[in-house]
Amino acid sequence: MFQVLATIWALLIGIVLIMLGNGMHFTLIGLRGGIEGFTAGELAVVTSSYFVGFLSGARFAPVLIRRVGHVRVFAALGSFMSAGLIALTLLAEPWAWTILRVILGFCMSGIYVTAESWLNNAATNETRGKVLSAYMIAQTLGIIGAQGLLTLGDAGTATLFIGASILVSISFAPILLSISPAPVIEVAKPMSLKQLFISSPLGVVGTFLLGGLYATQSGMGAVFGTQVGMSANLISLFIAMLFGGVLVLQYPFGWLSDRMDRRKLIFGAAVLGGAACLLGWLYGADRRALMVAAFLAGGVTTPLYALFLAYTNDYLSTEEMPAASGGLVFTFGLGAIAGPLITGYAMQVFGPYAFWLVLAVTSGRSRCTRFTAWRSAR
Structure with missing residues (x-):
């Protein structure tokens, strides 16, 4: 395991830095948009445009990797992303921000595809779970750190x-200066x-459902907190608990996934997440129960993505991994668009605690999918 990490440490450092910048930008869009007087509808369009670019990047990144290789794609997309972050301050108009967010989404999803195919290439079936867990921990550290910055x-x-742009700019320096080998260009098809x-x-359907879960938690969590009357500090704690659970649970799940049938572990993680969502729905008025629910529900979401990614790549050749990563990122993005829309409608009709109910139902559907796939594969 340490030998594998020795070959990808530069990539992991780059991911932490780029997630610091991207995490800052996500929050800044809402804050600065309010200061500039953007309407809620305009901010909704600006926010959604990111995922339009996200889907496009997921489809085109494997093509770019086949042409010029992982390192050049990572550096080029990072450069465009850095420029886009600075450009947000040059023209604070909704139409301009919409275009820039498309570009930023394209770059970020391409970076995800590049990083994930690189990591899968460096890992084996016996180490893939732990390697992808380290990748997810790096992402989470960046997101949490961004809120402090x-x-x-x-x-x-x-x-x-400017600070976010600087962080993204230096994110590919460790990779470009490292002597660690990168995958060769010819490995992609x-x-x-x-x-x-x-x-x-199982990987495709599960990733789609997981995209809805993740986007709902991260995008609608603050809306839920506001509607149930939480203070600003309590909302921040609630969001922190959603991500804090990842830091505790990610590596144990990765360790277990290399030692047991990944399908069984996926099923178990989904059951735990669904139970946590039911806890939030039934006892969310108790703030302690609410925080426990957030910790567990958020804590299994990101590990599940790593499990789906590892499980899918177990059945692929090295040459297929970049395109497969792009397909999974694309599928995740589709789910991420659908999840908040469904949750927002449910909360409007049934009240704020429908937030937890939708999450629980989605987890229930994903458990059925995972169980059916596990039974059919036996």
Whole structure:
């Protein structure tokens, strides 16, 4: 395991840095948009445009990797992303931000595809779970750290945007300066979504459902907190608990996934997440129960992505992994678009605690999918 990490440490450092910048930008969009007087509808369009670019990047990144290789794609997309973050301060208009968010989403999903195919290439079936767990922990550290960095400046100025841009700019320096080997360009070959589904229906369907869970938790969590009357500090704690659970549970799940049938572990993690969502729905009025629910529900979501990614790549050749990563990121993005829309409608009709109910139902559907796939594969 340490030998594997020795070959990917530079990539993991780069991921932490780029997630610091991206995490800052996500929060800054809402803060600065309010200062500039953007309406809720305009901010909704700006927010959604990120996922339009996200889906496009997931489909085109494997093509770029086949042409020029992992390192150049990572560096090029990071450069465009850094420029886009600074450009947000140059023209604070909804139409301009919409275009820039498309570009930022394209770059970020391409970076995900590049990093994940690189990591899968470096790992074996026996180490893949732990390697991808380290990758998810790096992402989470960046997201949590970004929230702390936001307290160092004023969203009404360009300072924080420049800081985010700097972090993204230096994120690929460890990779470019490292002597660690990167995958060769020739290892990538195309794979359609249909081929990916045939290879791993569990991975594709599960990743789609997981995208809805993740986007609902991260995007609608603050909305839920506001509607049930939480203070700003309590909402921050609630969101922190959603991500804090990842830091505790990610590596144990990765360790277990290399020692047992991944399908069984996926099923168990989904059961735990569904139970946590039911706890939030039934006892959410108790703040302690609410925080426990957030810790467990958020704590299994990111590990499940790593499990799906590892499980899918167990059945693929090295040449198919970049395109497969792109397909899974694309599928995740589709779920991420659908999840908040469904949850928002449910909360409007049934009240704020429908937030937990939708999460529980989605987890229940994913458990059925995982159990059916496990039974059919036996």
